[in-house]
Amino acid sequence: MVGTGTLVLASRNAGKRRELEPAFAALGLRLLDLEQLQIESPEETASTFLENSLCKARHTAQHCNHWVLAEDSGLCVPALDGAPGVRSARFAGDSASDRENNELLLQRMQDLSAKQRDAYFLCVMVLLRGPEDPDPLFARGIWQGEIAAKMQGEGGFGYDPIFLPRGAAGRSAAQLSLQEKQACSHRGQALRKLFAEMQ
Ligand SMILES: O=c1nc[nH]c2c1ncn2[C@H]1C[C@H](O)[C@@H](COP(=O)(O)OP(=O)(O)OP(=O)(O)O)O1
Ligand SMILES: [Mg+2]
Numbered sequence: 001m002v003g004t005g006t007l008v009l010a011s012r013n014a015g016k017r018r019e020l021e022p023a024f025a026a027l028g029l030r031l032l033d034l035e036q037l038q039i040e041s042p043e044e045t046a047s048t049f050l051e052n053s054l055c056k057a058r059h060t061a062q063h064c065n066h067w068v069l070a071e072d073s074g075l076c077v078p079a080l081d082g083a084p085g086v087r088s089a090r091f092a093g094d095s096a097s098d099r100e101n102n103e104l105l106l107q108r109m110q111d112l113s114a115k116q117r118d119a120y121f122l123c124v125m126v127l128l129r130g131p132e133d134p135d136p137l138f139a140r141g142i143w144q145g146e147i148a149a150k151m152q153g154e155g156g157f158g159y160d161p162i163f164l165p166r167g168a169a170g171r172s173a174a175q176l177s178l179q180e181k182q183a184c185s186h187r188g189q190a191l192r193k194l195f196a197e198m199q
Contacts, residue, residue, distance in 0.1 A: 008067070061133070091105065092104040105159065143184060155181075
């Protein structure tokens with residue numbers, strides 16, 4: 001793979017790209033995303049992160065000639081039966097902004113007790129080494145924390161301003177540096193496991 005020099009990231013999310021890019025750059029790999037390749041995003045209609053992730057990877061691999069990395073991720077609140085879950089990006093509607101999703105989740109959490117504010121991020125990553133790869137590599141990561149009472153911090157993306165990671169002393173994920181977030185996040189863990197699988 002290193003020889004090809006390019007890996008396609010089957011995503012339109014610039015936040016994911018920012019977090020994933022340094023690890024691939026260190027391997028001498030350049031990431032190209034769906035925006036750059038002008039490939040449409042597939043519909044994310046499955047009920048599991050795994051299926052959505054594989055669907056993004058497979059759709060993209062059919063439109064390009066490179067290895068493809070995809071991931072599907074989301075925020076799960078057990079007290080809300082796992083919502084926003086696989087629908088995290090579309091929680092407040094099909095073209096909802098991060099702010100709208102954050103506001104809706106804060107509103108849904110309003111009457112919950114401290115214990116019920118527990119939440120976790122999940123990331124399921126897939127690497128396809130060609131459109132017909134019969135043996136895709138998978139890896140998942142989980143990041144435990146709780147939902148804050150209000151948004152705090154300017155960094156990161158998505159639900160970062162309202163996610164208080166366990167062990168971060170009350171800082172939100174949006175108040176962590178890129179390196180701090182990658183060291184403990186669902187995405188960082190999944191990526192490290194994927195690299196281990198590739199050995
Ligand atoms: O580290 C994170 N910090 C904050 N929020 C996060 C994170 N990781 C996932 N999330 C949220 C964002 C979005 O609401 C959903 C992912 O949805 P998901 O479909 O996987 O990504 P997306 O539609 O933004 O981009 P794409 O499908 O093109 O990769 O979970
Ligand atoms: Mg998506």
